[in-house]
Amino acid sequence: MGWLSELSEALLVSAGVASTALGLSAPFAIATGLALARLRGLQRAVAMGAVLVPMVLPPVVIGFGLLTALGRHGLFGGALDALGVQLAFSFAGAVAAASCVGFPLFALSAKSAFESVDPKLEEVARTLGASRWRVLRQVSLPLAFPALAGGATLFFARALGEFGATMIFAGDAPGRTRTLALATYAALQRPDGDADAVSFCVASLMLSMLAIALHLSLTRARHA
Amino acid sequence: MRDRATRVDLHVDLPRVRIAFECDAPIIALRGPSGCGKTTILRGIAGIARAHGLIIIDGASMDLTLPPEARAIGYCPQDALLFPHLNVRENMAFGASSKVSIEEFVDTLALGSLLTRMPRSLSGGEQQRVALARALAREPRVLLLDEPFAAQHPEMRSQMIALIRRASQSRAVIMTSHDEANLKALDAFMVHVLHA
Numbered sequence: 118m119g120w121l122s123e124l125s126e127a128l129l130v131s132a133g134v135a136s137t138a139l140g141l142s143a144p145f146a147i148a149t150g151l152a153l154a155r156l157r158g159l160q161r162a163v164a165m166g167a168v169l170v171p172m173v174l175p176p177v178v179i180g181f182g183l184l185t186a187l188g189r190h191g192l193f194g195g196a197l198d199a200l201g202v203q204l205a206f207s208f209a210g211a212v213a214a215a216s217c218v219g220f221p222l223f224a225l226s227a228k229s230a231f232e233s234v235d236p237k238l239e240e241v242a243r244t245l246g247a248s249r250w251r252v253l254r255q256v257s258l259p260l261a262f263p264a265l266a267g268g269a270t271l272f273f274a275r276a277l278g279e280f281g282a283t284m285i286f287a288g289d290a291p292g293r294t295r296t297l298a299l300a301t302y303a304a305l306q307r308p309d310g311d312a313d314a315v316s317f318c319v320a321s322l323m324l325s326m327l328a329i330a331l332h333l334s335l336t337r338a339r340h341a
Numbered sequence: 342m343r344d345r346a347t348r349v350d351l352h353v354d355l356p357r358v359r360i361a362f363e364c365d366a367p368i369i370a371l372r373g374p375s376g377c378g379k380t381t382i383l384r385g386i387a388g389i390a391r392a393h394g395l396i397i398i399d400g401a402s403m404d405l406t407l408p409p410e411a412r413a414i415g416y417c418p419q420d421a422l423l424f425p426h427l428n429v430r431e432n433m434a435f436g437a438s439s440k441v442s443i444e445e446f447v448d449t450l451a452l453g454s455l456l457t458r459m460p461r462s463l464s465g466g467e468q469q470r471v472a473l474a475r476a477l478a479r480e481p482r483v484l485l486l487d488e489p490f491a492a493q494h495p496e497m498r499s500q501m502i503a504l505i506r507r508a509s510q511s512r513a514v515i516m517t518s519h520d521e522a523n524l525k526a527l528d529a530f531m532v533h534v535l536h537a
Contacts, residue, residue: 237418237420237422238422240409241389241416241418242424242435242436243388243389243408243410244387244389244409244412244414244416244436245415245435245436245476246479247435255435256424259426260425260426
């Protein structure tokens with residue numbers, strides 16, 4: 118397989134994994150961010166700790182944790198098998214790994230986004246007859262949207278670059294779980310793979326810069 | 342001359358301020374030195390500051406422990422607090438009753454040329470007028486106005502006074518204002534709030 122087809126295959130897998138992870142995680146990350154913004158005292162400290170753990174753990178440990186919990190012989194492996202679901206060493210496993218490492222970034226961005234909404238606007242909306250749910254939909258979410266979108270781009274960028282947890286939990290199957298990061302590693306393992314690895318690194322760098330530019334433009338829109 | 346006699350009984354209990362009075366006037370002005378709790382009382386009646394108490398208007402009572410959305414109140418804060426992502430028309434329509442057309446406030450408050458503008462492009466006085474129209478469009482039983490004349494151009498004050506008088510025909514108006522002349526023009530019942 119030529120480097121170009123290998124690159125496009127890895128790009129497709131990376132984009133698919135990151136997009137699926139983002140789509141599945143977004144509602145939970147936004148809800149977690151909202152809860153973190155509203156909680157106070159000990160509850161907030163405990164919740165913050167739980168959200169921050171995946172950020173400070175080595176990704177390899179996250180991958181091993183996923184394998185221990187959700188692998189075929191893991192804690193919940195039997196239950197998942199009974200439901201016909203196999204996460205380990207599959208595309209779904211790569212999505213799960215990317216979700217775990219990207220989730221804290223999105224949830225913390227969502228927390229800041231909701232904290233930046235003036236609570237007086239939410240109070241006034243309630244005096245105008247709006248229920249808490251309507252206030253969330255029509256006041257808080259639209260006002261928090263640019264920062265939420267910024268959090269989503271951070272998640273996407275982190276998911277694109279995920280390596281350790283994916284390698285351990287999803288494996289390195291070309292066309293299924295071999296993301297750009299894994300393809301770079303695989304190229305480096307080949308005796309003549311340095312040139313391919315450089316191409317993959319350049320592609321990774323360009324993707325990262327694109328994500329950062331998108332993140333900055335969204336956060337700038339928020340402060341405009 | 343007052344437009345009509347409205348019986349208002351108000352008992353509000355907040356953590357640091359307490360007020361109770363009865364009167365036969367549709368427009369009530371809370372007066373007192375800065376920091377005495379006038380705005381807090383309005384926020385308590387609006388339901389956005391924790392309060393206990395009861396307001397009875399012509400025999401119909403409203404419990405002040407109800408959530409804000411369940412109270413028939415219109416609250417117009419001093420800093421207007423328009424929704425920054427909605428234009429003027431959308432702000433006015435946010436809590437509007439289905440029986441009300443927002444057009445009826447447009448001419449009186451000179452808002453015709455502002456309807457498609459975003460709040461950040463409005464002056465303080467314009468923002469306050471939009472906030473007043475937004476509160477009135479809800480058709481509240483109690484209209485709460487926090488310093489409604491503070492940022493108004495003198496030319497607009499007479500229109501504001503006329504609108505508040507008209508609004509008081511069908512509801513109680515409880516307001517704060519440091520402007521004696523405007524309160525006299527409104528023939529408001531004065532309630533002096535002392536420091537807690």
